[in-house]
Amino acid sequence: MPELPEVQTxxxxxxxxxxxxxxxxxxxxxxxxFRDSSYARVRKIVxxxxxxxxxxxxxxxxxxxxNAHTLIVHMKMTGHLMVGTYKKIKTxxxxxxxxxxxxxxxxxxxxxxxxxxxxxxxxxxxxxxxxKISIELTEKLSxxxxxxxxxxxxxxxxxxxxxxxxxxLKKPKSKIKTVLLDQxxxxxxxxxxxxxxxxxxxxxxxxxxxxxxxxLFPILFKNTQKVLYDGLKFGGDSTSDYRNIYGEAGVSHxxxxxxxxxxxxxxxxxxxxxxxxxxVGARSAHFCSVCQVQY
DNA sequence: GGCTTTGTTTTATA
DNA sequence: GTATAAAACAAAGC
Numbered sequence: 001m002p003e004l005p006e007v008q009t010x011x012x013x014x015x016x017x018x019x020x021x022x023x024x025x026x027x028x029x030x031x032x033x034f035r036d037s038s039y040a041r042v043r044k045i046v047x048x049x050x051x052x053x054x055x056x057x058x059x060x061x062x063x064x065x066x067n068a069h070t071l072i073v074h075m076k077m078t079g080h081l082m083v084g085t086y087k088k089i090k091t092x093x094x095x096x097x098x099x100x101x102x103x104x105x106x107x108x109x110x111x112x113x114x115x116x117x118x119x120x121x122x123x124x125x126x127x128x129x130x131x132k133i134s135i136e137l138t139e140k141l142s143x144x145x146x147x148x149x150x151x152x153x154x155x156x157x158x159x160x161x162x163x164x165x166x167x168x169l170k171k172p173k174s175k176i177k178t179v180l181l182d183q184x185x186x187x188x189x190x191x192x193x194x195x196x197x198x199x200x201x202x203x204x205x206x207x208x209x210x211x212x213x214x215x216l217f218p219i220l221f222k223n224t225q226k227v228l229y230d231g232l233k234f235g236g237d238s239t240s241d242y243r244n245i246y247g248e249a250g251v252s253h254x255x256x257x258x259x260x261x262x263x264x265x266x267x268x269x270x271x272x273x274x275x276x277x278x279x280v281g282a283r284s285a286h287f288c289s290v291c292q293v294q295y
Numbered sequence: 296g297g298c299t300t301t302g303t304t305t306t307a308t309a
Numbered sequence: 310g311t312a313t314a315a316a317a318c319a320a321a322g323c
Contacts, residue, residue, distance in 0.1 A: 001301055032319085059302080076319080077301050128320045130302080174313065183303080191301060240300080282315070283301070299323090306316070 002075040004188030005231025013245035014054035022117040035134035058187035078241040079131030165217040172210030178281035204294035211295040258286040
């Protein structure tokens with residue numbers, strides 16, 4: 001499930017190979033991918049546009065053009081962007097050479113293709129079709145409803161432990177797992193990394209934020225950054241469908257301590273607990289009730 | 296064919 | 310009115 005590390009991995013990939021690329025055209029086979037059914041508007045703006053660079057805000061990929069517009073891509077559960085050479089056929093899109101990452105089975109889930117002047121394509125692939133694409137004037141980006149209400153970036157230098165604590169304490173009566181997933185509190189954390197950071201911090205996911213001892217917030221903050229940096233280091237988490245822009249899986253999921261490890265032994269040294277799975281705030285939480293303290 | 300999956304939005308409740 | 314919880318929604322794999 002693309003969270004901050006996966007989104008950033010994709011952004012880094014775009015910056016590594018697509019800066020200066022010119023979009024010739026865009027086509028699709030699923031109009032609902034375009035937020036507010038905006039395909040016609042997106043097409044009008046991106047044709048002839050030059051990609052300057054990409055960036056990230058929360059879980060949104062922002063692809064900036066030299067024509068003062070920015071493409072906003074959200075991968076939701078199973079989406080990803082890939083770069084290669086593809087063509088449209090009656091039943092969808094197929095790679096046109098062996099270099100394209102569509103020896104990858106996910107090629108059959110390509111739904112949007114941006115054709116580039118250099119012969120390559122930037123494609124959006126999404127088995128569940130939950131992903132969303134939209135376009136906005138770059139200068140209006142921060143006022144977009146998609147962006148405006150997002151909380152601070154956990155890896156930004158300007159985000160201090162003090163701010164982190166202040167943000168979490170906006171929801172003192174809520175379960176900490178739920179608050180960590182709230183994009184208006186802290187942007188970019190999803191179900192996988194929230195489970196992992198709570199385990200590292202020895203905090204039970206159902207702890208009420210207001211009951212967590214003040215001394216634990218620096219630990220929670222440090223571990224939030226650690227799991228996200230580790231996710232980046234491992235090229236993202238490919239538990240589900242995530243792939244980088246070359247169609248390659250990351251290996252972050254090979255390092256999970258608790259996520260999807262139900263009924264396995266708690267990996268903490270000296271802890272004999274068994275990982276449990278429980279629905280918390282309508283999301284699956286994985287944790288060890290022996291070493292993770294409920295406050 | 297019902298159940299599961301997550302990110303986000305919307306609706307309901309205390 | 311406010312804060313929180315629950316439900317809805319997207320679509321497809323098993």
